[in-house]
Amino acid sequence: MNYSEKVMEHFNNPRNMGEIPDADGVGLVGNPVCGDMMKIFIKVNKDTEVIEDIKFKTFGCGAAIASSSMVTELIKDKGMTIDDALKITNKNVIEELDGLPPVKKHCSVLAEEGLQSAIEDYKKKKQKNG
Amino acid sequence: MSKRIYLDHSSTTYILDEVYDEMIKYLKTFFGNPSSFHSFGREVRKTVEESRERVADVISAEPREIYFTGGGTEADNTAIKGIAYANQSKGNHIITSKIEHHAVLHTCEYLEKKGFRITYLPVDKYGTIDIDALRDTITDKTILISIMHVNNEVGTIQPIEEIGKIAREHNIYFHTDAIQSFGKLPIDVNKMNIDLLSASSHKIYGPKGSGALYIRKGVRIEPLIHGGHHEMNKRAGTENVPGIIGFGKASEIAKKDMENNAYKGIGELRDYLQKGITEKIADVFVNGHPEKRIPVILNVCFKYIEGESIILKLDGKGIAASSGSACTSGDLEPSHVLFAMGVDTALAQGTVRFSLGKKNTKEEMDEVLSVLPGLIENLREMSPFSAEFEFPREAGPRVKHKH
Numbered sequence: 001m002n003y004s005e006k007v008m009e010h011f012n013n014p015r016n017m018g019e020i021p022d023a024d025g026v027g028l029v030g031n032p033v034c035g036d037m038m039k040i041f042i043k044v045n046k047d048t049e050v051i052e053d054i055k056f057k058t059f060g061c062g063a064a065i066a067s068s069s070m071v072t073e074l075i076k077d078k079g080m081t082i083d084d085a086l087k088i089t090n091k092n093v094i095e096e097l098d099g100l101p102p103v104k105k106h107c108s109v110l111a112e113e114g115l116q117s118a119i120e121d122y123k124k125k126k127q128k129n130g
Numbered sequence: 131m132s133k134r135i136y137l138d139h140s141s142t143t144y145i146l147d148e149v150y151d152e153m154i155k156y157l158k159t160f161f162g163n164p165s166s167f168h169s170f171g172r173e174v175r176k177t178v179e180e181s182r183e184r185v186a187d188v189i190s191a192e193p194r195e196i197y198f199t200g201g202g203t204e205a206d207n208t209a210i211k212g213i214a215y216a217n218q219s220k221g222n223h224i225i226t227s228k229i230e231h232h233a234v235l236h237t238c239e240y241l242e243k244k245g246f247r248i249t250y251l252p253v254d255k256y257g258t259i260d261i262d263a264l265r266d267t268i269t270d271k272t273i274l275i276s277i278m279h280v281n282n283e284v285g286t287i288q289p290i291e292e293i294g295k296i297a298r299e300h301n302i303y304f305h306t307d308a309i310q311s312f313g314k315l316p317i318d319v320n321k322m323n324i325d326l327l328s329a330s331s332h333k334i335y336g337p338k339g340s341g342a343l344y345i346r347k348g349v350r351i352e353p354l355i356h357g358g359h360h361e362m363n364k365r366a367g368t369e370n371v372p373g374i375i376g377f378g379k380a381s382e383i384a385k386k387d388m389e390n391n392a393y394k395g396i397g398e399l400r401d402y403l404q405k406g407i408t409e410k411i412a413d414v415f416v417n418g419h420p421e422k423r424i425p426v427i428l429n430v431c432f433k434y435i436e437g438e439s440i441i442l443k444l445d446g447k448g449i450a451a452s453s454g455s456a457c458t459s460g461d462l463e464p465s466h467v468l469f470a471m472g473v474d475t476a477l478a479q480g481t482v483r484f485s486l487g488k489k490n491t492k493e494e495m496d497e498v499l500s501v502l503p504g505l506i507e508n509l510r511e512m513s514p515f516s517a518e519f520e521f522p523r524e525a526g527p528r529v530k531h532k533h
């Protein structure tokens with residue numbers, strides 16, 4: 001099994017790794033029993049709904065770490081709103097990583113779901129707080 | 131990159147120079163077919179038979195009890211299917227264990243589909259099979275017990291002498307997959323009451339795709355491969371001559387190494403590495419039996435992180451290890467061996483197997499010990515899990531585990 005150079009580059013130098021202590025939304029997806037779990041933190045501007053900061057923490061293989069890194073990079077510094085961010089799919093992640101081995105496709109799905117789950121969490125909290 | 135460090139000898143080994151030198155002659159000069167009557171054939175036949183003696187010598191067998199195969203997997207398949215199909219009139223029950231290599235497990239699963247009944251014996255937390263459970267599962271329909279000598283993932287040594295005794299008392303054939311122990315631990319097929327034994331050349335510094343099955347004289351099997359009269363009608367096909375010669379030479383050297391206690395030194399290196407890892411890194415768990423374990427294997431779980439990511443980081447530093455076993459890492463499934471030993475599944479995801487060989491040095495262990503703690507810390511920083519955010523307790527149901 002071979003990873004693309006891009007995957008290895010993100011695995012070795014992950015972007016936006018860490019936590020946001022006062023995050024507006026947190027997504028937690030996956031299961032360590034299955035070998036990967038991803039936690040995505042977002043900071044959202046309440047007026048513009050632009051994602052101003054995003055970070056991740058991931059338990060998983062090289063592809064899982066690279067996919068987390070890539071999905072955060074796709075958002076970060078682009079002034080992307082949550083609606084735009086919801087349009088990001090695992091296919092985008094795979095393309096940007098120059099491909100993933102077939103058995104690792106699920107890692108990119110996890111990245112997509114992690115992002116969506118963080119946005120859902122943000123929306124839920126927003127509703128609750130009025 | 132500086133010199134690379136190879137710690138994956140249980141997956142495969144390099145070929146020793148002496149082995150290579152012997153083999154090359156049979157690729158270049160001596161090309162004859164060992165079945166031919168002319169001098170070209172006879173000179174090759176002579177060396178093939180010498181190789182058979184060398185392999186037999188390692189396990190105190192007679193040369194005519196050694197059948198060359200295309201590797202360990204074929205030896206396992208030939209033994210298990212061969213005994214099963216030859217003894218169908220006597221019974222259909224086979225006993226094996228949950229921690230066998232896939233070469234045995236998948237062969238047994240295949241036979242299950244053909245109407246055989248298979249018992250997969252459980253193991254304790256050290257990976258040792260339960261001898262009482264073995265006794266209890268024997269029925270008058272049991273035709274074969276197949277238990278590996280040394281487990282390839284954790285290195286635990288099974289009590290095969292006891293198993294052999296039980297098998298003999300009940301008049302049941304006993305096969306052992308000795309692919310990880312052949313040429314490394316003393317084996318005497320007569321003392322241990324072994325009827326069939328699988329060995330593989332590329333685990334003992336010989337070439338790949340070459341192995342042998344020992345079959346006690348008088349034990350009948352149904353051959354897997356039909357054709358000419360090669361290997362006393364048990365394995366048809368013109369012999370893989372360079373493979374056999376290489377295996378023979380590697381066996382001869384392995385026997386001398388055992389006599390010279392070479393594995394004591396390797397065991398000391400392994401223990402040094404184990405001590406260093408457990409002292410320098412928190413939340414690590416060593417798998418396998420503390421004493422009854424082959425001196426070349428060190429299997430460790432690093433909590434809160436995943437094994438493949440560790441292997442990748444090590445590879446980046448020029449250090450080769452594996453996560454569980456080569457095929458386990460292709461499977462993505464956490465190891466069936468650790469699962470059978472009751473290791474928590476999330477924890478089992480963070481497993482690395484270091485397997486040492488003849489040329490490893492203390493300096494190499496020091497190099498591993500100098501890079502590993504930083505790299506584990508780096509991955510743990512990336513992980514959402516820690517002592518503050520533990521793995522879920524009941525992390526999820528493990529439905530029937532696929533072998």
Ligand SMILES: Cc1ncc(COP(=O)(O)O)c(C=O)c1O
Nearest residue numbers: 201202203231233282309310330
């Ligand atoms: C215990 C055990 N059985 C069987 C095999 C298969 O042997 P081979 O690679 O020679 O087919 C291996 C090697 O991977 C092994 O470790």
